[in-house]
Amino acid sequence: MSNKKVSIIFHSVCGNNYLIAKNFYEQFKNNGADVSIYRVEDSNFESLSEQFPIAGQYKDEIMNIEVANVEKVLDSDIIVMGSPTYYGNVSGAMKSFMDSFSPCWPEAKLWGKKFFAFSTSANPEGGGDMCLNTMNIFAQHMGMVSIPVPSNLLQGVSLPAYGILHYVGDFSNIRLNENIKKAINLMVERLLII
Numbered sequence: 144m145s146n147k148k149v150s151i152i153f154h155s156v157c158g159n160n161y162l163i164a165k166n167f168y169e170q171f172k173n174n175g176a177d178v179s180i181y182r183v184e185d186s187n188f189e190s191l192s193e194q195f196p197i198a199g200q201y202k203d204e205i206m207n208i209e210v211a212n213v214e215k216v217l218d219s220d221i222i223v224m225g226s227p228t229y230y231g232n233v234s235g236a237m238k239s240f241m242d243s244f245s246p247c248w249p250e251a252k253l254w255g256k257k258f259f260a261f262s263t264s265a266n267p268e269g270g271g272d273m274c275l276n277t278m279n280i281f282a283q284h285m286g287m288v289s290i291p292v293p294s295n296l297l298q299g300v301s302l303p304a305y306g307i308l309h310y311v312g313d314f315s316n317i318r319l320n321e322n323i324k325k326a327i328n329l330m331v332e333r334l335l336i337i
């Protein structure tokens with residue numbers, strides 16, 4: 144069992160990053176952590192969801208999740224952050240949330256916290272690893288310690304060192320497979336022991 148305080152923050156329109164965040168949440172909870180899950184505010188949700196029919200599937204569940212702000216996550220031991228890959232980067236909604244940490248920077252209020260990133264992209268060529276790195280670089284600027292995915296996390300399955308990455312296809316409708324779920328479970332165990 145763990146007494147670690149964990150905050151999971153995600154942006155999701157089509158539900159995939161929400162599902163990854165939810166798997167992280169449940170696994171941290173199973174391991175006894177004091178875990179909270181938050182979504183970031185997204186002014187483009189309605190217009191983006193018109194482009195992707197799948198967006199309706201988890202819309203209500205996503206909207207029922209508490210909106211993140213800096214104060215809510217400041218006392219976390221571990222911050223897990225997930226964004227869809229938009230143009231080889233984080234989404235605008237996640238970037239706005241990251242920018243809202245600016246007042247924390249002068250005093251390095253997040254220094255030494257553990258940080259882990261996850262993302263989804265349409266396919267392996269879509270720049271998901273750059274999206275993961277944008278989040279890791281944000282974490283480093285805040286003084287957090289980015290935790291990599293160990294090369295032997297899941298035998299026979301290759302994952303980027305930069306975080307968990309799931310490919311959702313052109314319609315964003317390919318949901319998490321068992322390997323991604325296993326990787327999340329194993330990563331939670333690693334995050335709680337270091």
Ligand SMILES: Cc1cc2nc3c(=O)[nH]c(=O)nc-3n(C[C@H](O)[C@H](O)[C@H](O)COP(=O)(O)O)c2cc1C
Nearest residue numbers: 155156157158159160227229230231263264265269
């Ligand atoms: C504005 C926009 C830009 C996107 N850019 C990329 C991209 O550069 N590479 C890629 O693989 N997928 C891209 N996609 C697809 C998204 O990565 C995909 O919709 C997302 O991972 C689904 O996550 P979600 O289900 O949590 O919303 C883009 C989608 C949108 C709406």
